Amino acid sequence: MALQSLDIVRRSATTTPSPQQRQTTEVAKLIDVTKCIGCKACQSACMEWNDLREEVGINEGSYTNPHDLTANSWTLMRFAETEENGTLEWLIRKDGCMHCADPGCLKACPSPGAIIQYANGIVDFHEENCIGCGYCIAGCPFDIPRLSEKDSKVYKCTLCSDRVAVGLEPACIKACPTQALVFGSKEDMIEHANERIADLKERGFENAGLYDPPGVGGTHVMYVLHHADKPELYNDLPKDPVISPTVGLWKGIFKPLATAAIFFTALAGFFHYVTVGPNETEEEDEEKKP
Amino acid sequence: MTTRHSPRSIDRYSPSERLNHWITAITFLMLAFSGLALFHPSMFWFTQVFGGPTWTRILHPYIGVVMFVSFSLLAFKFWRHNFLTRNDIVWLRRIGDVVRNREEGLPEVDRYNAGQKLLFWTMIGTISLLLLTGIVIWRPWFAHYFPIDIVRLALLLHAVCAFVIICGIIVHIYAAIWIKGTLGAMVRGTVTRAWARKHHPGWYKQVTEGEKH
Incomplete structure (x- = not known):
């Protein structure tokens, strides 16, 4: 709330x-795994x-x-x-x-x-x-x-x-x-994480590192991992998380473009009517030909 | 067929065909407006027509199923008139003349012109895909049965198909306003003989054949 x-x-x-x-x-919340x-x-x-x-x-x-x-x-x-x-x-x-x-x-x-x-x-x-x-x-x-x-x-x-x-x-x-x-x-949390990572490296965890994935602009919950090179070890924590390109396309470029295209399709109809005009059938012909 | 032809008018659609068309049309409009409401925030206010945003989300897929069934009956009824012919290709090449109301020398059109036929197949394709993708993204009932990547793809495809069919239907509605005398076919079921001769001469010949005793 x-x-x-x-x-x-x-x-x-x-x-x-x-x-x-x-x-x-x-x-940020720092989770030191x-x-x-x-x-x-x-x-x-x-x-x-x-x-x-x-x-x-x-x-x-x-x-x-x-x-x-x-x-x-x-x-x-x-x-x-x-x-x-x-x-x-x-x-x-x-x-x-x-x-x-x-x-x-x-x-x-x-x-x-x-x-x-x-x-x-x-x-x-x-x-x-x-x-x-x-x-x-x-x-x-x-x-x-x-x-x-x-x-x-x-x-x-x-x-x-x-x-x-x-x-x-x-x-x-x-x-x-x-x-x-x-x-x-x-x-502060990044600073604290770096101290922890330095300590872990000293103790033999060469690949210790901070998980703050740039693909989503960084996160406000971060991990200190002993195996930062293999985040998938931790129950499939994604290695390089990004918003799916499918969702990106749908909610990115397609949303405003499709909205505009629908609007302009309707507008094109109106402009066609006021320029070319309606297609009318000459009903007089009808009276002559039974 | 119980066709009734007066000196001035010809039957084009039976009462059951009209009913079928308008059920499809009404459900389509409800789907388009409720769908657009959740597609772009500029149209979110459409949700008020459906009793609020949550009701819009709840109702949309059920209306979709009704439209699918209704459209299927319509498609079953009309599919055989919608095969593209060589004449249709010529007609399409001269689409510039068609939109400028220059009809001299256009190839003879049967019950439906090439534009109507293309819209028919577009609707077959998009409505089928809309149903399939709609089931995949339908919460809370079905979406959780599918892998998330399939759900994401279905969401995008659903939006793309909806966009295509909405533009198609705008053209369909406009054509009925533009070509005078067309609306009566779906409202009262009849068109004038002059209209039929002008816009669907091939069909006119077929339906009036029996009259020459």
């Missing part, structure tokens, strides 16, 4: 500027703060629980077992909205004001404007938004926009016991 209505940089399906008089600092112990406190805190509850599910042989993001579970620890550097590694990634600088969901959304991007970088869904078409699901390069079976509205992580608006950190950050999750200005 919008508490920060003066700092909206982008609003879905809106062609005029949104209220953006107030300028705020870009924020290398420090995560998989306790799921962040998952619980998320549901707690947002007052949502997941259904009790069944075990399918993985610690990942629930099995996927849902309209109730906006963040999820995904567990993967791999053999990197000749040893078993248990890679745990906290999945959820990445809060892209160039959000595919917002680009795809046809409903004015259903998706909002704030100056601080948070991409928020305003479900009261959501019409349930699911275009955002197609627009998202990270497979994040979930359509609720209850109300046909789409839900995802808000980066606790309500808490951040009043100067609090997101609920997941507050709950993390190992400081694998930290929150602050994007600048």
